[in-house]
Amino acid sequence: MLARVADNLFWMGRYIERAEHMARFMNVNYFSSLDAPSSTSQSREFVLRSMVNMTGLSMASSGVLKEQDVLYRIGTDPGESSSIVNSIKNARGNAQSARDLISTELYESINKFYHFAVDYPTGKFVRTGLFDFTTQVTEMTAIIRGKIRGTLLHDSIYAIIMLGVNLERALQITRIIQAKYLDALHAEGEQEEGFRYSYEWTTLLKCTESYDMMRRLYKKQPTSTSTLEFLILNPNCPRSVMNSLNQIYRHISILDPLRIRDKDSSAFLIGKIRAEYQFKSIEDIDNNHREFITETLSSLSAIGSRIEGEFFYY
């Protein structure tokens, strides 16, 4: 596979995954805040600030946020490089240049996704379409992932796409955790108990489509500890950082089975980070959430740069 095309496929996977998490985060946060238990977490400013934090949008840190403005910029603003619509545009652009390598079915689903997003009327989106648009985005990404898994050869092309998908997933999940962690702190202040039992953990689980399964496993109201344990360390939770790392390791091994012994290789770095998370317990994290989240984000970006250096721009 050409290095340039591999780069494109990697980013195709990343942009598809990114669009999904952004859309789901907006959707769940917005609608669950409408009847949230505390007045802080019910306020518009609170939920909009949370969205801005998660997406990393550059907006003035003081001053009142305007709802339609924030929704527009995150959702359908063609001039905002990190908007959902631009993620989808980039996903298609990358798919297009690798069109000869992927299946017609996969390309068609990405292309339909693109046309859906660019044609979505902005006025409708910011006034009444938030639920509709974000729900459709998450559903269409699920279809696309199905086409990736179901119509491609599971060879190096597939491995590159899945590397992108899973790396982005781990990154987005960590960013969502970060945003909700800040929300919980903000909503409950420094109160130990309040923070521990904050309503924001429920929202966090819903933002990652993991609430129901988490309840099944723990059979108790989510707390900061159980939620973070589930979303970071549980290898069976398909959205957990651990699960993503396992997937990343699996796919780098398809790509590069022999280089695992070379300590400068991506495979070696991924193996090392994965082992670190595999043998971590929630007690190791519980006292320094903030630092741990920052470390996770930087480990994940290190994996990204190592992959790019080894395969795309050698």
Next chain:
Amino acid sequence: MYLFTKPCPMQKRNTLFSSYPRDPGLFDELFDQEGKVTKVYSKLFNLYGKNSISDYLELNNKAKASFFNQGITFQVYNEATTREKIFPFDLFPRIIGAEEWAHIEKGVVQRCRALNLFLHDLYHEKEILKAGVVPLELINSSENYLEQMVGLDPPGGIYNHISGTDIIRHKDGEFYVLEDNIRCPSGVSYVLSNRAALKRAFFGVFNHYDVHTVTNYAENLLDQLERVKPGGVDVPTCVVLTPGMYNSAFYEHSYLAKTMGVELVEGRDLYVENDFVYMKTIMGPRRVDILYRRIDDHFIDPLEFRQDSALGVPGLFAAYKKGNITIVNAPGTGVADDKAVYTYVPDIIRFYLGEEPILKNVQTYHCSRKEDLEYVLDNIRELVVKPVDEAGGYGISIGNCLTDTEVEEVRQSIRNAPRKYVAQPILSLSVHPTFIEESQSFEQRHIDLRTFTVLGPDSSYVLKGGLTRVALRKGNLIVNSSQGGGSKDTWVLQK
């Protein structure tokens, strides 16, 4: 009023064609001079006739949506936004009978073989120029003659591996060759996607006809390309070179790479080391042996041709000269497909093959010849004037559509550069019923046919089908897609 006559059971009223305006002065592929349906079309005519206009419209919309969703589109650029458009496609296929096809196929292969010998001669002994069959000035003044190719022997001795021959049917019912395209002829992916779309929309009709498949194009192409691999290579690596995804034919490039199962590369993916060509893969460099390039000669290598080309590969031509890579089509083929050389093709065929041309040429006047020039200047109204080196239907003036001032302008540009122009009598291209969306009915539109021939060292392959292009604007004779043309699926019958 036929509306009130009892329909005869054999020939039920065909609502699709009830308002078909037929101009008896034109050659209609479907109806003969008396308005009767021709033999090859009769079954199809009845089968389509079972649909109402609204059925047909629905199928038409579905077919369009399928092209759009698959991204078989081209970009239209304007002020602020770029819009994607599909190439207009007509659901009523064009049928070519087995006998007629055999004639066409023999004719195009003969032409392509002769042009290949002609190219070899031009870059070697130049016998044909010495014999005075083709005038020396014609070649000397051609911008497409590449000095760099003199004395070079392309692997397998093939220059024009892939040729697109444009053929029309005149109102006398005969086929004429309008143009040879032996640089980078495009359009073959539309043949295949037109067939796919038609199969989805009207699958039932295929049970009634034995239509040759077109889906074997890619495997035949790859097969022929692998036969012209450079010496010393066992299992060659073939790639398709594209200018990139913003090129209007990018869909075709990716389609060809995908169906041949080879990599689609851009210039920046390749590099040359010690006169060998490599592509940059995730596992390091990999040697490339056969390069099916879809960029023009002048852009393939900035060291040898246009220095500002970012599309090509520095050093590619040196590798080619060493015989380490096959470039398809060979550089320098453009000298043999320009519109001035076109007129000599019948003589070229006689000279190299000692055969009479199977397909006719259209009578052409060269403005570089004194007597022709005078005739052209006096009779512009009856002629089509074409620049010799433009492709895509640009710069063509059709005499009977010009205003008086335009006629004067054309005269002036011919006088300024006679070598640049040829003229042909205005041909009446045959017409074919075509669904027109604005009027929601079938109307006559002019069509042509582009055939695709793949030439190998000892065998050849002609795609049994081709691209029937339709001039969608009423009365228009120019069928190129850049000029508002559409296309039709083309059926070649097995018997």
